Amino acid sequence: MSPGSPPPSGSPAYLSGLLLAGRDVLVVGAGAVVERRLGRLLEVGAHVRVVAPEATPAIAALDSEGRIAWRRRRFVDGDLDGAWYVVAATDSTEVNAAVAAGAEARHTFCVRCDDAPAGSAWTPATRNIDDVTVAVIGNRDPKRSRRLLGVIAEALGGATE
Known part of the structure; x- marks a missing residue:
């Protein structure tokens, strides 16, 4: 099997348990998909930064409670600095692609919620x-x-x- 080709059966993903407690996780986007992902990230103790111009009320509440750090603006490449793990979950293919490309350049795993094969990690x-x-x-x-x-x-x- 060549690198990047799917295995004969099962998932092409290598399963691993990420220990994100105390580590910086960047989430770009703040809609319904992010709402579903944030719970588990917070359960495992990740320090979550969210970058999005707008957010759902539930995500805004997490910020108000100090459980996440929401930056109310558009993504810029420097947002990736220091992140151990990244989730690209905007409604813009271009922004998600830019997030994934920046993460790849930094050797940081990135889940792309709009185009899973274009990311470097999947969420089980x-x-x-x-x-x-x-x-x-x-x-x-x-x-x-x-x-x-x-x-x-x-x-x-x-x-x-």
Whole structure:
């Protein structure tokens, strides 16, 4: 198998657990997709910076509570400095591409919410069950990953969503 080509089965992603506690995470965008991602980032103790001209009320509330640092403006390349992990989740393909390119230049993993293969990382479907976090990552079929996660969670005695 050559680098970059998908494996014969399963996901092309190499699964790894990122320890982001106390580490800087940059999130570009502040819409519904970001709302869904922020909970887990905050649960694991990441220091989250959000860059977006506008945000959902829930994201604005997290900023008001001091749980995230929201910069109310457009993304600039320097925002990537110091980030260990990046999420590009705007409604602009051009901005997401610029975020991913800047992250790549810095050797920083980046999830592109609009075009997953164009990023360098993917976010798995996850569920906490007692003292275990279960994750499923497929070959870009997120609905299937969520269904499988539900089956696994139920088998382990965890709540289904």
